[in-house]
Amino acid sequence: MRIQLKLSFIFAAFFLLAGMSSAAEPVSYKVSMTLSHGGEPFASPSFVVQPDKPASFEVTGTDGYKLTLIVTDLGPDAIKVATTVDSAYGSMAPTITARPSEPAAYTVGGLGLDVTVTRSGG
Secondary structure (H helix, E strand, O other): OHHHHHHHHHHHHHHHHHHHHHHHOOOEEEEEEEEEEOOEEEEOOEEEEOOOOOEEEEEOOOOOEEEEEEEEEEEOOEEEEEEEEEEOOEEEOOEEEEOOOOOEEEEEOOEEEEEEEEEEOO
């Protein structure tokens, strides 16, 4: 009886720790973008971000831009990327729903944004 109780405790502790280690791994997203003007790319930033936390990046110079984004997981086949772009060529604030690891595009006027989002972790 005592050995069986110890074995039960050991198995329960093992499964509890195994579950905790997988739950402790955060989900993150790799976001790769291409910014273009008139069909010509002028920037290709990439980010690794946590869900629902703002990330931003700024580059100065002739082709300067400021990019802010928030990634939200909508389910197995959909990830939302809310973006604000202020560049030397114009501004836009699209919200794009993309399939994981598949490119999505948005264009307004001559300003274009291509986005690919990949899940990692978790």
